[in-house]
Amino acid sequence: MSVVGVDFGTLNTVIAVARNRGVDVITNEVSNRATPSLVGFGPKSRYLGEPAKTQEISNLKNTVGSLKRLAGRSVNDPDVQVEQQYVSAPLVDCGGQVGAEVTYLGKKEKFSATQLTAMFLGKVKQTAANELKLPVADIVMSVPAWFTDVQRRSLIDAAEIAGLKLLRLINDTTATALGWGITKLDLPAAEEKPRRVAFVDIGHSNYTCSIVEFKKGELTVKSTAYDRHLGGRDFNMALVHHLQKEFKGKYKIDITTNPKAMVRVEAAAEKLKKVLSANQQAPMNIESLMNDIDVNAMITRQEFEAMVEPLLTRIAAPLERALADAKLSKDDIDIIELVGGSTRVPAIKERVQSFFGKTLSYTLNQDEAVARGCAFSCAILSPVFKVRDFAVQDIVNYPIEFSWEKDVDIPDEDTSLTVFNKGNILPSTKILTFYRKQPFDLEARYAKPEELPGKMSPFIGRFSVKGVKADPKMEFMICKLKARVNIHGVLNVESGYYVEDQEVEEEIKEEKKEGEDKKDPDVSLGSISRAFSNYKQKLSSKLSGSSAGGHDAMDTDEKNQDGKPKTRKVKKQVRKGDLPIVAGVTSLDTNAKNLLAEKEGQMIMEDKLVADTEEKKNELEAYIYELRNKLDDQYADFASDEEKDKLRSKLTESEDWLYEEGEDATKAVYVAKMDEIRAMAGPITQRYFDKIEADRQALQAKLDAEAAAKKAAEEEARKAAEAEKSKSDNADKDEEMTDAEAKPEGEKAES
Template sequence: MSVVGLDIGSISAKIAVARNRGVDVIANEVSNRATPSLVGFGPKSRYLGETAKTQEISNLKNTVTSLTRLAGRPFNDPDIQIEQEFISAPLVNINGQVGAEVSYLGQKTQFTATQLMAMFLTRVKQTASAELRLPVSDIVMGCPAWYTDAQRRSMIDAADIAGLKLLRLINDSTAVALGYGITKLDLPAPEEKPRRVAFVDIGNSNYTCSIVEFVKGQLSVKSTAWDRHFGGRNLDKALVDHFAKEFKEKFKIDITTNPKAKVRVAAACEKMKKVLSANANAPINIESLMNDVDVKGFLKREEFEELIKPLLDRVTIPLERALADAKLKIEDIDGVEMVGGCTRVPSIKNAVQQFFKKQLSFTLNQDEACARGAAFSCAILSPAFRVRDFSVHDIVNYPIEFTWEKSPDIPDEDTSLTVFNKGNLMPSTKILTFYRKQPFDLEARYAKPETLPGKTSPWIGRFSVKGVKPDAKDDFMICKLKARVNLHGVLNIEQGYYVEEQEVEEPIPEKEGDKKDGDAMDTEAPKTRKVKKQVRKGDLPLSAGTASLDSSSKEAAAEKEQEMIMNDKLVHDTEDKKNELESFIYELRNKIDEQYAEFASDEEKEKIRKKCDESEDWLYDEGEDVTKAVYISKIEELRAIGGPVIQRYLDKLEEERQARVKKDEEAAAARKATEDAKRKAEEDKRKAEEDAKKPEDTEMKDADVPEVEETD
């Protein structure tokens, strides 16, 4: 069984797997540990991951990035207009949700953000399966802590469409904390003061700070704060804007009018940013940027820091908010762990260090910490692995309330209730009680819409409770609803049932001293009392309307995804057969005058050359875009002509091999005979030496016996 953790960033993703008694971040098909989180579309197939990156500049209008920034967002959200600055493909409105319009298979096609995410997850699944050499099913994915219910449901739907079983959708900062804590053997005991660590995660587009308490075998998230528009891409944009202005003045070119030029400058600025993190200055050089103009520039680190000063002024805001929400002071923090690629920028590190007034820690892998933590979470949830006991207590980041219509039978009834407050444990369950005589509906929504990202709708879902009716006495039915924020951070009403109040007798507990001393046996019946208890009587049917895809839409999307997977495979196989035909033509033409020369007559050679030329002409003319079957038939035609010659060559090689084998066997037999003879001679010699060392016979012979004469 596979155990996979996935960290999907706005520009790249890392895949971690549990194996060999640990967690490894695996490499993709081109040996990169980070896979570009891009989805591209072409006239024949899709481009996913690395292949999308290689054709991004030449196919800008059909390549979509920042997938996690689009998931579950309405099209009219102001944040979508911000994302369009970083996404070259046009974003469109698909039934109120954001999607992208691209040219796929020669036609204009629209895909929702959920479908685009599912496509990338398909690539992740294939990469992990190839590395593990077994089917991948179970997965834990990281997501930004500021994700709403709709965004989380979009990620869950995407995993379902891609054929993955999502065990948990874990907040990125929580995954990082898990990866930190589960390997620590020096955490305090539960009864001792917990270790408090601030995790500062600044990636390409998100900035998150989480305050987490650790004791042995457990972590508890106390608070999480964020800045959704602070990251590496914002630093890059400051550089791009600077050089766009400089190039316009210096070289008289305007890169804002040329998308490809702008992407090339952005890539160069990203490299410059990394160089400036370790050096005092850095150059920029781009050949033939646009209009055949070569550009170059130079920037000092001080100038760079001046360009990003508006961003640097915001560094401490999430830190202050996280401490305030956790009701802690700076001196209460025991350590500060920095993760995310953007934390390598010296000015950002200095700002964080000055705020906390302590040395920063970089013990975790800054790029892979989230993926590793997600893999640990997957191993904990999977029955296939035994992992050290470690519980994770995350929190609800937005307060959730339920609203309902007032019952006509209860005129003074409240119609709303905040059920999950900000900071409540997640997952957690609450029981709601309603007194009703007829079916009723209730809605879940976020209690403070102003805290949500962008202009996200506060609506979470509408739930209908069926089967409600008056009881036998025409009185209210007591309805109980089990509301739960689950492991994914998604709200559902999981169960509905009704109860009846019944009088039951229960024994009254005796107080100390009631029993008289000396009573050997108490013959008096125990005292009881009648109490009213609620007894569960039956279930109430529920129906829900949420931001999740309905089953039919999800099945249709899954079928569409499978269709595109099969098409991609067919295109890949067709390209392989085309390459096989091309290689076979060159191989046969070259070898007919070399290896195969002595095995073919002049007539056969001429026939093969002619067929190779015809096949080559066809391949580069009519054969550029044909079906897989046509390439296979062309290969078979060549094999039909060249096959007898190749077979003679192979037969000759086989004869030579058999001769070598026979010769080797004879040589081995001769060696064995020589060794046997040598061994026998050595044994005979050893035996003779042993016989020579035996003692002489001491028995007296007759001649050796002295004669004795008798005397008178």
């Protein structure tokens, strides 16, 4: 099972994997630790990631970036018009959501933002699989905290189309906080004052600040504030506008009239900004920018900071909002941790530090902190890894309300209620109670549309509750619906059921302590309860004193005569059955996702075929050069002049074909051409290999003979040594026998 964390960025995407020794950021096919978040289209195949970046300038109209910021948007959204200046391909309507119109395989095609994101996630999947050497399915991916329900659903759909299962969509700064806290061994205990950290994340396109409280084994997000249109690209554009004016006056060229020139200047401005972060001044040179004119400029850090002063004045506002929402002061913040590539700009660091009046912290890798946090989250959710327990409590960023049609029997009933307030814990579940006689509908929407990004619709979903009918005893049905904002930050009405009031006896226990929470809190639909009270009174004679609220109780005797514990009769609501719910949400339906997944699979196969074809073409080209060289070297003595001339002629013919007619041939044609050359060169190469084999066998025979001779000599020497030893042993025995025979005669003479 894969454990992969993905920091899906506007400019680049970083992939991290959890391993037994920790979390590693993996490299792509060109050994970069960040992959450009780009999708390009060509006459033969798609370009994903690094290949898309390589051909971006030559293929501007067919290259799409800012994938994350297009997700879940409509083409008329003002934010989409902002993105158009950063996306080279034209943005168009595609089935109700924004998409791009490109030329793919020689014809015009429209792809929605969800499809484009799925294509890129397929590349992420492949990159991770190549590193891990196993299939990748489960991932955790980051999103900006300000993403709405429809944007989050778009990313979930894209992941499914790419064959990935999202275990969690986690907010950027929450992932950073998890990566920071899970490795800390000195966090305060539960009963101690929490450690409060402000995470300031300024990336390529947006700026977020989260205030997070840490205790041992848990983190709680207290507030999150953001500026959706303040990031590194805005600082780049300030430089581009300055250079555009300078070039117009100095070189009499207007780069705004040339899209390729604009892209080249934007890339140069990005490098210039990075150099100025470490130096007081930086030069910029671009050869043949427009009309064969070379341009150059020199920018000082002081000039750059003057250009971006309007942007720098916006730094404080999200920090102030984050503190206000968390109901904390600057003095309450213990640590200010900076992440995101744009926080390397000295002027930004100075503004943040002067706001808090404290030294800033840079303990995390500014480019990789989010991806590492995502990988930790994935490891926590995965059964494969045993990770230190660490609870993550995020918050709802937009208040969510439910509305419904008024029931004719409850004339005073309100028709809407805010169920999830801003700042509620995420994930969170609420139980909604309705008194109904027939099926009814609910609609979920954001309560404050003015807080949503751009001009997004506040609509979240419509939920139809089926199977509702009047109770013969009580003339109504008590319907309970479980509404949940899940781990992704997505709202669903997950289930519905109906209950009945029943009188049961239960032991009187100690009263529940004040402040204890229920697992699934029952939302007090106060307006419904008050309006319904009159209706219940009308039913009281029919209900024989029973209560629709389900919480009235009547105590029995103080103490039973047999000494058993005191009990009381309680009217409880008992679950009697389920209520089917039909949901109409902004996610793609199953059939649409299956069709898009099938189309994505076909494009993957086309890309693979093109890659294989290119590989065979390169093999043919390399084989032609290799064989031509060997004819004059290794094969020179194994071919007649006639054979050499014939083969050289074939090689020249194949080479000419390759660079003229064979440029766009199929894989099978390249294979056939190589087979023709191999067949002609076969006898020559066979003679060469036969000679090599004969020489090898002769050498082996020589070595075998030498080894046999050596072995025979060693055996002869061994036998000689044994014979000598045997002779020596026999001589010793003869001497002993002579001594033994002489000894008795001597003794006899003495006697």
